[in-house]
Amino acid sequence: MQNTFEVEHRLSYRVLRWVLGVALISGIIISAIQVALDAGRVSRSVDVQASQTIALVRDAATQSVFSIDNELAQQVVDGLFAQEAIRLARITHPDGEPLGNGERPLQRSAFRPITDPIFDAERRYREALSRPGNPDIIYGYLDIHYDTAFAAGTWLERTSVTFASGIASAIILGMALFVVFHLLLTRPLLRIVRSVKQVDPEQPDDRLVALPPGHHTDELGLWVNATNNLLVAIGDTQKQHREAEDRVNRLARYDQLTGLPSRDTFMEMLQKDIHDAGERKSVLALTVCGIDDFKSVNEQCGFRTGDVLLQAVADRLTRKLGSNRFTVSRLGSDQFAIVEKGLRDGYQAADTADQILACVNRPMVIDDQTVTMTATLGVALFPGDASKPDRLLQSAEQTMALAKQHGHNHFQFYVASIDQEIRERKQLEKDLAQALGNHQFHLVYQPQINLETRRIIGAEALIRWEHPEKGLVPPDHFIPISEVNGSIVEIGQWVLDQACWQAARWAEEGMPLRIAVNLSAVQLRQANIVDDILSTLKRHRIPAGRLELEVTETSFMTNLEDAVAKLHRLSKAGISIAVDDFGTGYSSLTYLKRMPVQHLKIDKQFIRDLLVNEEDTRIANTIIDLGRSLNLSVVAEGVETAEQEYYLSQRGCKLAQGYFFSKPLSPHDFETFVAGFHRKLVENNA
Ligand code: C2E
Ligand code: CA
Ligand code: CA
Numbered sequence: 001m002q003n004t005f006e007v008e009h010r011l012s013y014r015v016l017r018w019v020l021g022v023a024l025i026s027g028i029i030i031s032a033i034q035v036a037l038d039a040g041r042v043s044r045s046v047d048v049q050a051s052q053t054i055a056l057v058r059d060a061a062t063q064s065v066f067s068i069d070n071e072l073a074q075q076v077v078d079g080l081f082a083q084e085a086i087r088l089a090r091i092t093h094p095d096g097e098p099l100g101n102g103e104r105p106l107q108r109s110a111f112r113p114i115t116d117p118i119f120d121a122e123r124r125y126r127e128a129l130s131r132p133g134n135p136d137i138i139y140g141y142l143d144i145h146y147d148t149a150f151a152a153g154t155w156l157e158r159t160s161v162t163f164a165s166g167i168a169s170a171i172i173l174g175m176a177l178f179v180v181f182h183l184l185l186t187r188p189l190l191r192i193v194r195s196v197k198q199v200d201p202e203q204p205d206d207r208l209v210a211l212p213p214g215h216h217t218d219e220l221g222l223w224v225n226a227t228n229n230l231l232v233a234i235g236d237t238q239k240q241h242r243e244a245e246d247r248v249n250r251l252a253r254y255d256q257l258t259g260l261p262s263r264d265t266f267m268e269m270l271q272k273d274i275h276d277a278g279e280r281k282s283v284l285a286l287t288v289c290g291i292d293d294f295k296s297v298n299e300q301c302g303f304r305t306g307d308v309l310l311q312a313v314a315d316r317l318t319r320k321l322g323s324n325r326f327t328v329s330r331l332g333s334d335q336f337a338i339v340e341k342g343l344r345d346g347y348q349a350a351d352t353a354d355q356i357l358a359c360v361n362r363p364m365v366i367d368d369q370t371v372t373m374t375a376t377l378g379v380a381l382f383p384g385d386a387s388k389p390d391r392l393l394q395s396a397e398q399t400m401a402l403a404k405q406h407g408h409n410h411f412q413f414y415v416a417s418i419d420q421e422i423r424e425r426k427q428l429e430k431d432l433a434q435a436l437g438n439h440q441f442h443l444v445y446q447p448q449i450n451l452e453t454r455r456i457i458g459a460e461a462l463i464r465w466e467h468p469e470k471g472l473v474p475p476d477h478f479i480p481i482s483e484v485n486g487s488i489v490e491i492g493q494w495v496l497d498q499a500c501w502q503a504a505r506w507a508e509e510g511m512p513l514r515i516a517v518n519l520s521a522v523q524l525r526q527a528n529i530v531d532d533i534l535s536t537l538k539r540h541r542i543p544a545g546r547l548e549l550e551v552t553e554t555s556f557m558t559n560l561e562d563a564v565a566k567l568h569r570l571s572k573a574g575i576s577i578a579v580d581d582f583g584t585g586y587s588s589l590t591y592l593k594r595m596p597v598q599h600l601k602i603d604k605q606f607i608r609d610l611l612v613n614e615e616d617t618r619i620a621n622t623i624i625d626l627g628r629s630l631n632l633s634v635v636a637e638g639v640e641t642a643e644q645e646y647y648l649s650q651r652g653c654k655l656a657q658g659y660f661f662s663k664p665l666s667p668h669d670f671e672t673f674v675a676g677f678h679r680k681l682v683e684n685n686a
Contacts, residue, residue, distance in 0.1 A: 011189070015178060016175070019173065020171065023169075024167060027167055028167070030166060031162045031163045031166040035158075042152070042155040043151075046146055053080065053083065057076050060072065061129055062129040062140075064099060065091060065129050070100065073100030074102075075100075076089075076091060077089045077090065077091060077101060078102060080102070080144065081102050081104070085148075086144060087105075087122055087146065088103035088145035089142075089144050090143040091141070094140055094141070106149065107147050107149035109149045111153070112149065115149070115152035116148070120148060122145045122146055122148060123146040124145050125143070127142040127143075128141055129142055185220075187212075188212035188220050189220070192220070192224060195210040196227070199231060202238075203235060204232075204234045204235045205231050205232045205235025206235070208232070211225070252264065253265040257310060257330075258315075258330050260328055260330040261327070261330075262330065263330075263331050266329035269339070270389040270393070277383075278382075283343040283344065283383070284339065284340065284382040285348075285349035285379055285380075286338075286339050286382070287349065287352065287353055287356065287377050287379045287396065287411070288331065288335060288377065288378045288393070288397050289335065289336040289338060289360070290334060291335075291373055291374075291375050292374045292375055292404070294373075297309060297373065301369070301371065305367065308366050309364060309371060314328070314336070316359040316362070317356065320355055320359050321338060321340075325340060325342055326341075327341075331397075335400075337393070338356060340352050346379070346413060347425055349381065350379075353411035354411075357375060357411065361373070374409035375408075376407075376408055377400060378395075378399030378414070379412070380396035380413075381413070381414065381415075381418070384415065396414065399413065399414045428477070428481060431467060432478055432485075432487060436490060440465055440466050440467065440468070441463055441491070442463075442464050443495060443498050444462050444464055444664035444665055444666055445461055445502070445664060445667065446459060446460045446657050446665070447662050447665075448514075448516065448657045449661050451649040452654060456674055457513070458513050458516060459514075461499040461516065461517050462518070463479075479520070486522065489522060492519065493532060495517060497536055497540075500515070500536050502667055514545070514547070515546065516549075516578060517548070518550045521551070521552065529566060533570060533575070544573045544574030544575045545575075545576070548578055548599070549578070550580040551579065551580060552579070552580045553581070554585055567595060568596050577596060578599035578600070580603075581601065581603040582601055582602060582603060583603050583619050584603050589626075599634070599655075600626070600632050600633075600634050601634075602636045602637065603638075605638075606619050606623075607620065607644055610647060611647055621651060624648075624651050624653050634653050635657065636657075639658030641660055645660055661677075
């Protein structure tokens with residue numbers, strides 16, 4: 001629609017034009033008729049005037065011709081000229097001889113061209129003169145010529161007045177109609193148009209058309225009301241449409257029975273989750289959970305019970321996995337899909353799988369009947385197993401189908417090797433939980449040698465796990481697991497306790513050695529770790545200087561302030577601190593300066609290739625120099641050859657430990673080793 005409505009297009013103007021046109025034409029026609037009638041009247045009045053004049057002078061004129069009195073005739077003629085309209089007056093004998101005569105020129109007038117064709121320039125009248133007693137004898141004639149200009153002049157005046165008033169009244173009528181029309185129609189209509197323009201097509205009933213004041217009862221009012229009713233009706237239908245659309249949407253997007261996202265919705269969410277996981281470089285696990293033997297549940301208990309069971313499972317899953325790390329949806333009849341985001345590795349997904357199994361496994365009471373169900377799960381991991389949502393889902397579904405062939409109530413990972421690894425890790429975790437209680441741990445001790453004095457100055461306590469079936473499990477294997485599940489706290493405390501007990505025994509036996517114990521980052525993060533350590537020392541009555549704690553650089557990383565504070569307290573108590581695996585982490589000088597550290601342990605990986613690999617040699621040298629400049633003693637670990645030992649001692653490294661001197665030993669073997677080592681030393685010196 002046009003924004004500015006041009007004035008000449010308005011109805012009131014068109015009305016004005018029409019009314020003016022019609023009024024003008026009819027005014028002109030009516031005026032013309034009036035004028036024509038008037039002209040007839042004027043024409044007749046000239047005749048009447050002429051016959052009256054003739055009647056007036058008739059006797060005198062007759063008398064003059066009867067008595068052949070020229071003087072009288074001329075007097076009559078002259079008398080006639082008192083009338084200004086008379087142009088010619090003449091009294092003649094029957095033979096045409098004039099007795100009296102007078103004439104003057106036609107009045108000059110600009111309107112003659114108009115009026116002469118209507119009235120003629122002059123009107124001629126001839127009266128035969130006779131005596132009343134003898135009308136057949138004609139004595140002469142009286143001729144009178146009338147100039148029409150005078151009558152026509154008044155006629156013309158009236159004519160112009162008639163036309164002017166006709167046109168004026170036509171114009172006044174037109175204008176009046178225009179104003180009335182504008183006020184009554186155009187203006188309210190324009191208001192309505194403006195109001196209609198403001199109607200929101202999305203919500204037509206939100207803002208109805210405003211009714212111009214004073215038009216409640218007329219046609220405009222009716223029209224606006226009808227329009228508004230229509231708008232309301234349209235709004236209602238739209239609302240119903242929207243509601244229906246929403247309903248259809250919900251039906252399509254969410255599963256009717258459980259209220260969980262349906263397959264299509266799930267795929268959309270998965271797509272997004274995979275994208276996010278890709279950006280954050282985290283692992284995402286997709287677990288497909290199929291209820292075992294759901295068909296027979298349906299057959300035995302009926303579909304209604306089956307539905308209730310599915311609802312209960314859905315309910316339990318959403319309740320258990322409520323956080324926004326998880327998405328639970330229903331894929332189909334008895335299948336659910338669970339997405340877990342933000343994982344480090346697949347191992348965490350195994351925990352979730354266990355939780356899902358437990359959820360399904362809990363007995364349910366329906367209609368006084370206890371039903372216990374199981375499920376089988378297939379787990380696929382992003383990015384390891386697939387990078388596209390449909391491929392990932394396919395992998396998980398296949399894995400679940402495969403897992404069902406091998407029994408119920410368990411889970412399986414898509415990649416066999418990962419599945420195996422995770423399974424073993426899970427098993428190890430379970431076994432680890434029993435290990436402490438079942439006394440499967442023991443400590444071995446690796447001597448630490450002073451390279452200058454060639455004396456044993458201490459020992460590093462290292463844990464060993466004697467697994468009932470697997471035999472010796474290396475700490476590199478189970479310590480990381482115990483750090484993830486937190487059991488390192490308990491295990492670490494046991495190690496500390498055991499090492500302190502051993503140190504106390506050896507001190508009693510005249511072998512006062514310093515024992516180095518590895519302290520995990522998880523242990524250092526414990527709030528009461530300092531008190532625990534100090535009370536352990538007290539319990540075994542050994543001086544704090546007899547204990548060394550080995551911490552890795554990563555221990556400081558997460559909460560530097562906290563770690564610094566704790567290590568300061570330990571250090572103040574007299575415990576010495578060694579930085580383990582130095583050179584493998586950040587090895588930041590800033591950290592090191594703030595730490596109350598006494599020892600740096602060069603990691604065995606640098607010692608292994610010492611003198612073979614230039615880079616490793618340079619790192620070892622740097623650490624030794626760094627230790628010297630910071631006044632820290634450097635311990636080389638993993639010394640396996642005489643060459644390594646020689647090089648290190650020459651380079652200024654004071655302490656060393658490694659297979660070259662001894663493997664980690666049981667306490668008894670350690671005692672034997674110490675005795676032998678010192679005997680050899682005495683012999684060498686002798
Ligand atoms: P670590 O603290 O760096 O311990 C040194 C590891 O090097 C020990 O392995 C030790 O047996 C080994 N080793 C010693 N000399 C040599 C050598 O000459 N050559 C070679 N190739 N290796 C040598 P282990 O006992 O298997 O311990 C591995 C890791 O397990 C330790 O590394 C430590 O991080 C952790 N660990 C061991 N016991 C404990 C413990 O009681 N608590 C904590 N938190 N961690 C422990
Ligand atoms: Ca260590
Ligand atoms: Ca180490």
